[in-house]
Amino acid sequence: MTEHHRFRGLATKAIHAGFRPDAATGAVNAPIYASSTFAQDGVGGLRGGYEYARTGNPTRAALEASLAAVEEAEYGRAFASGMAATDCALRAVLRPGDHVVIPDDAYGGTFRLIDKVFTQWGITYTAVSLADLDEVRAAITPQTKLIWVETPTNPLLSIADIAGIAQIASTSAIKLLVDNTFASPALQQPLTLGADIVLHSTTKYIGGHSDVVGGALLTSDEELDTAFAFLQNGAGAVAGPFDAYLTMRGLKTLALRMRQHSENATLVADFLANHPAISSVLYPGLPSHPGHEVAAKQMSAFGGMVSVRMAGGPDAARKLCASTEIFILAESLGGVESLIEHPGAMTHASTAGSQLEVPDDLVRLSVGIEDSTDLLADLEQALG
Numbered sequence: 065m066t067e068h069h070r071f072r073g074l075a076t077k078a079i080h081a082g083f084r085p086d087a088a089t090g091a092v093n094a095p096i097y098a099s100s101t102f103a104q105d106g107v108g109g110l111r112g113g114y115e116y117a118r119t120g121n122p123t124r125a126a127l128e129a130s131l132a133a134v135e136e137a138e139y140g141r142a143f144a145s146g147m148a149a150t151d152c153a154l155r156a157v158l159r160p161g162d163h164v165v166i167p168d169d170a171y172g173g174t175f176r177l178i179d180k181v182f183t184q185w186g187i188t189y190t191a192v193s194l195a196d197l198d199e200v201r202a203a204i205t206p207q208t209k210l211i212w213v214e215t216p217t218n219p220l221l222s223i224a225d226i227a228g229i230a231q232i233a234s235t236s237a238i239k240l241l242v243d244n245t246f247a248s249p250a251l252q253q254p255l256t257l258g259a260d261i262v263l264h265s266t267t268k269y270i271g272g273h274s275d276v277v278g279g280a281l282l283t284s285d286e287e288l289d290t291a292f293a294f295l296q297n298g299a300g301a302v303a304g305p306f307d308a309y310l311t312m313r314g315l316k317t318l319a320l321r322m323r324q325h326s327e328n329a330t331l332v333a334d335f336l337a338n339h340p341a342i343s344s345v346l347y348p349g350l351p352s353h354p355g356h357e358v359a360a361k362q363m364s365a366f367g368g369m370v371s372v373r374m375a376g377g378p379d380a381a382r383k384l385c386a387s388t389e390i391f392i393l394a395e396s397l398g399g400v401e402s403l404i405e406h407p408g409a410m411t412h413a414s415t416a417g418s419q420l421e422v423p424d425d426l427v428r429l430s431v432g433i434e435d436s437t438d439l440l441a442d443l444e445q446a447l448g
């Protein structure tokens with residue numbers, strides 16, 4: 065039995081999988097291999113399997129192995145950003161004439177790439193509410209090759225039943241990709257529910273400290289991984305060794321952080337649900353959320369993202385974003401620090417005028433791991 069098989073729990077894998085103490089020095093962390101090329105012992109005589117760092121770099125390989133381990137995948141590929149991973153996945157699976165089903169509140173950048181770029185290369189798409197399996201079935205055409213799932217979605221926190229969609233996809237030989245950025249593997253492991261591919265913006269919870277941009281694709285399908293590896297090397301949007309190191313450092317505390325994000329977000333959601341300035345709270349942990357039952361089935365906790373709609377409309381939304389002191393007004397999410405933003409004007413501005421346009425009275429919170437009493441007091445003063 066290899067050492068790998070003793071790493072059963074996610075927290076253990078996040079800390080140990082991918083790199084064991086260096087045989088030469090005993091270093092417990094993967095070194096940052098700042099080397100673009102690797103010496104050969106005679107032509108083609110590779111020492112550690114590495115020749116050129118776009119094709120492979122040991123620091124990146126360590127990150128790829130640890131990400132594969134935490135997503136229960138056979139293979140992992142790390143990219144320069146979540147969007148680079150998105151681009152690679154779309155090009156690996158789709159050909160001109162193919163059709164993809166996407167969520168009607170997909171991440172703005174994903175929608176922009178498909179709508180503005182891939183349609184120019186003969187790809188068509190249908191955006192539907194993935195919370196409704198009948199809508200998913202109705203969107204499938206003979207040309208459909210891919211169903212693209214986010215759950216929870218960004219920024220409306222709607223929930224898709226991964227196992228239910230996997231069943232629909234497999235009966236039509238359609239690949240199922242789950243963008244697992246919001247939940248992270250600590251809360252939800254889509255490959256174990258029947259997905260073919262997991263995508264991450266590791267910029268968010270996996271990196272966890274708002275100090276690095278990255279992306280990843282994980283799969284147990286060898287053919288898909290071969291296509292990802294070919295494009296990763298052929299198009300070159302790879303994670304650099306410094307970024308890979310930072311991402312691995314973040315991953316080691318993922319399980320611990322996700323527990324605290326979820327605990328704090330639950331307290332924030334409960335507080336806001338009872339505040340008169342808020343007309344509705346979108347958080348899958350609330351029993352009133354339409355996706356609560358499915359979320360409780362496929363997630364071990366409900367994560368750190370909470371969105372709210374303001375009773376006072378768009379002006380109240382902008383005012384709240386400008387009035388918090390601990391919650392920092394900024395795009396992005398998933399770091400240790402709490403962030404607040406107005407999706408309609410910020411992260412999701414590219415969806416304006418489209419089917420994916422988000423409501424103007426919406427505020428999105430990325431609840432961090434500060435003391436929850438401080439977070440609640442900050443929201444109270446900002447709303448007061």
Ligand SMILES: *Cc1c(COP(=O)(O)O)cnc(C)c1O
Pocket residue numbers: 145146147148171173174214218243245246264265266267268277278279
């Ligand atoms: C941020 C994000 C992406 C894009 O990732 P980048 O690292 O910013 O390129 C994709 N999907 C989701 C759900 C995201 O939040």
